[in-house]
Amino acid sequence: MDYNFNEIQREKVLIVGVDLNSRDEIDINITMEELKELVYAAEGEVIESIMQKRNRIDAAFYIGKGKAEEIALYCEELDIDTVVFDNQLSGAQIKNLENIIQRKIIDRTNLILDIFAKRATTKEGKLQVELAQLKYTLPRLIGLGKALSRTGAGIGTRGPGEKKLEIDRRHILSRITEIKNQLKAIEGVRKMKRNQRIKSQIPLVALVGYTNAGKSTIFNELIKSHDEYNDEKKVFAHDMLFATLDTTLRKCQLPSGQNYLLIDTVGFVSKLPTQLVEAFKGTLEEVLYADLIVHVMDVTSKDYELQKETTLKILKQMGATDKPILTVYNKLDKYDNCVKTLYTEDYVYISAVKGTNMDLLQELIKKKLYGNYYKVKLVIPFDKGDISSYLFNNTKIISTSYVEAGTEFLVELDEKDYNRFKKYIKEE
Structure with missing residues (x-):
């Protein structure tokens, strides 16, 4: 798929976050920076960001009526198109905020769903996104009136689900059932292919990790080792969140001659919407059948601990923590600090873009798979x-x-x- 990122007319966006001073909350500065990247991935441009400290969320306006009126003034002054909130909003909150701010109001979940809708290319991926969109929309019908009427109006309004957004609850429930049945049929085909793969005794390696850690670039480098490789087998790789979405499986070959299968999975992100985890459960469960999990991390990220914690948490939710894990610290070419030990049996520092230490990665995969x-x-x-x-x-x-x-x-x-x-x- 060919994306042209240079000629995009970007929406002007104001992002809003609330700091509840809770020990369980992720640092708001980290999540707001990530939200900014998500907006960019959704073809928006963050003009301004607002952070508010509160003891609790306001039930009616999320940030309080006074703050909403203040944001309305900002939007008027800065000619803002869209206001994006860092957490999920209820339908009533969306309605109340739109009445005051008079701009399109979306939340983090809707933003991520929008990116996924834009990037899904396979039938299964599109169905999974539409299912997640409909599940998100259903409890918010009362508050989404204005936004839903803006068909094709940019961020938060596109994707496989957009033509369904103005139908009533009964039709949404019917469509959800229809999509689930289609996904069940696709799952049956995947199960059959999985059984054939297991019979072939070719080991499976799954690439997992935070979005934009470099999984797709590593994937493209590793599959070059196989005799059947050609450029059409590559996946799209770009330096932005959720550049690739659909799960891809390809053949690889170790220098010692053994074949293995490599699967590239959708990247994780903090506060990943429950609807998406549920919708993509069928795709993500391929990780459960992997003989080795390769956890890719961006060594240059200042949010290193958050990314590690998020990925391991999702793997735990999936029940995949009993698998052998090889950690890959990617983007070594951009890392300024000195690395004393480039690799052990359990980790390796590489640069997939430069091809640095890819041979070491292959050697460690071999040891993990074959001993x-x-x-x-x-x-x-x-x-x-x-x-x-x-x-x-x-x-x-x-x-x-x-x-x-x-x-x-x-x-x-x-x-x-x-x-x-x-x-x-x-x-x-």
């Missing part, structure tokens, strides 16, 4: 062509020759294949 290696001679009978074919496609073969009993291989085997083909080992 110890054995160099052995195997004699495979001529009538066991399926075994010979497996060795050619999935192992590092040093040499082959033909003897009376069959094909003789000098080959490197991982522990699993060593035990599997032990009876064919030629004793010296």
